Amino acid sequence: MPELADERDIPSWLEIVREVEPLFGLMPAFDGTLARSIARGGAWCIRDADGAVLAGMLLSPPERATIDWLAARRSARGLGHGRALVAHALRQLEAAPEVLVDTFGEDRVEGRPARRLYESFGFVAAEELERGPEGGTRQRFRLRRH
Numbered sequence: 001m002p003e004l005a006d007e008r009d010i011p012s013w014l015e016i017v018r019e020v021e022p023l024f025g026l027m028p029a030f031d032g033t034l035a036r037s038i039a040r041g042g043a044w045c046i047r048d049a050d051g052a053v054l055a056g057m058l059l060s061p062p063e064r065a066t067i068d069w070l071a072a073r074r075s076a077r078g079l080g081h082g083r084a085l086v087a088h089a090l091r092q093l094e095a096a097p098e099v100l101v102d103t104f105g106e107d108r109v110e111g112r113p114a115r116r117l118y119e120s121f122g123f124v125a126a127e128e129l130e131r132g133p134e135g136g137t138r139q140r141f142r143l144r145r146h
Contacts, residue, residue: 002088004045004054012053012120013045020071023110025133033058037068044088048083055081059089065096068116082117090121090143098144101128105137115141 005013010031017030023128027033037043037058045056055072066090072081093099101118105128115125123141132138 002044002046002057002085003036004041004044005034005053007035007038008051009038009043009045009047009053009056012051013043013056014045016053016073018069019074022134023104023108023136024071025136035070042068044085046076046084048076054079055085057085057089059092062093062096065093067099067101070101075137082114083120086117088120091116094097096145098142099123100143101140101141103141104132105139108136111136115139118143 013034014031017027023026034043038059040061042059042061043056044059045053048054049058053073054076056070057067058069060066060068069087090099096144103114103118103122106112106115106125118141123143123144126140126142127141
């Protein structure tokens, strides 16, 4: 079950960031972004029994209705943590007529599981975006409700 992240989660969360940087691109200021998200209640995570972060998600403020970042530790992938986080995000953003998430382009084989996850919730591929910092394609997904 997703829980609000707190400052104690930052070192563990940054381990996940280092794992996904080859796919996401460098995130040199992520620790500050994470700290700000924690402070405003926009950082959610799933922890193991020892308190290590297995998967994390950053949500925008409700008026923007965006999943800003989502990733799982390599050893915790395929266990439903991403699905639990997206479901939680949609509950948090229940009043929003539209929820957005930017993810990988279809040509990014290693990003296809993320695309399929969002599609399983009804998100639809929309406009292509600027390439990510690692040079890979990106695409916005939209979930229209109401």
